Amino acid sequence: xxxxxxxxxxxxxxxxxAHPHLLKLVRFLGDDPLPRGMPVFATLTYLWFSSSTVxxxxxxxxxxxxxxxxxxxxxxxxxxxxxxxRPIFDPSVGVTNFLRWGMEGFHKRHYSFPSDTTVLYFxxxxxxxxxxxxxxxxxxxxxxxxxxxxxxxxxxxxxSDIIAGMALGAAAVLLADRLDFVRxxxxxxxxxxxxxxxxxxxxxxxxMLEAYSLFPGVQAIFSNVMQLVI
Numbered sequence: 001x002x003x004x005x006x007x008x009x010x011x012x013x014x015x016x017x018a019h020p021h022l023l024k025l026v027r028f029l030g031d032d033p034l035p036r037g038m039p040v041f042a043t044l045t046y047l048w049f050s051s052s053t054v055x056x057x058x059x060x061x062x063x064x065x066x067x068x069x070x071x072x073x074x075x076x077x078x079x080x081x082x083x084x085x086r087p088i089f090d091p092s093v094g095v096t097n098f099l100r101w102g103m104e105g106f107h108k109r110h111y112s113f114p115s116d117t118t119v120l121y122f123x124x125x126x127x128x129x130x131x132x133x134x135x136x137x138x139x140x141x142x143x144x145x146x147x148x149x150x151x152x153x154x155x156x157x158x159x160s161d162i163i164a165g166m167a168l169g170a171a172a173v174l175l176a177d178r179l180d181f182v183r184x185x186x187x188x189x190x191x192x193x194x195x196x197x198x199x200x201x202x203x204x205x206x207x208m209l210e211a212y213s214l215f216p217g218v219q220a221i222f223s224n225v226m227q228l229v230i
Contacts, residue, residue, distance in 0.1 A: 005160045009087055012153035013095045023098065030150030031099055033213055039142045040124050041208055043135050047128065048204055056131060057200055058187035059177060063127025064207050065186070066176035070123055070168050071215070074116045075109075083113035088155040095155035115157050118165025119172075120211060121147045126173040 016023040029035055048060055077083075084090070088097045089110055103110055121143040129136025148162045176182055190200050210216070 005158045006093070008159050009093070009152055009155070010095065012149065013087075013155055016098075016153050017096050026150045026153050027098060029146040030154050030156070036146045036150075037121070037212055040121060040128070040139050041212065043128050043139055044124060044208070047131055047135075054187055054190055057204075058183055058190060059131060060127055061186050061190075061200065061203065062176050062183045063123065063130065063173045064203075065182075066172040067120060067123030067127065067169060067211075068207075070119050070172035071116050073172075074114045074119045074165065074168060077114060078109065078111040078116070081113065082111045084158065085110055086112040086156060087158060093155075098154055099156070101156075112157050112161045114164030114168055115147075115151070115161040116165070117151065117214060118143075118147050118157075118162050119169040120214065121169070122166045123169035123173050124211070126170045130173065130177045 016026050044060065048057060051057060086101075087093045087095045088099065088101050089103050122140070125136060125139035125143050128139050144166075148166070151157050152159055152162060
């Protein structure tokens with residue numbers, strides 16, 4: 001299985017190395033958060049502000065909560081399991097490091113299974129899917145290309161990292177959406193304490209701002225807390 005994983009990674013990496021224009025496109029989509037995230041975040045923003053029902057917004061917030069928990073779990077797995085280094089950090093793999101990433105100063109996130117970026121994007125795409133299936137499928141396709149294939153081609157992840165991230169992000173949101181007590185609790189809290197929609201709109205905007213760059217504020221807080229503890 002590892003050989004299949006490695007062969008697919010090297011095939012994509014070597015293909016874009018041989019085609020400069022394709023490399024530019026892959027870097028544009030896979031490494032720049034703006035084009036990578038625009039379709040997903042734009043869809044969620046439209047669904048949020050075009051909806052007048054508390055139930056729909058409650059489902060979106062439930063998806064955000066489930067996605068956040070799944071990301072935390074993926075980061076824990078990277079730290080505890082340490083399945084494999086990112087391909088671009090492992091000289092034995094032989095990928096071309098187009099992004100010029102180095103292990104120093106990389107926030108100690110040297111391991112890549114499962115991909116937290118993939119968990120985020122497929123969690124958000126699944127949040128769209130449970131509300132609007134057509135838009136959700138379109139988001140799935142986009143995430144598979146921009147977050148999946150492009151980041152594998154750049155050597156950031158193995159295919160197995162992407163597959164695990166897809167499964168984790170989607171499963172977390174689908175499970176949370178089916179847990180009526182979770183969704184109903186969020187909806188009930190919204191109805192009881194947020195009649196002007198200030199709190200829920202603030203929560204939505206803050207989550208989107210943090211998620212855009214993979215939660216830099218949360219990561220900074222976590223790093224500071226860990227330094228104090230250790």
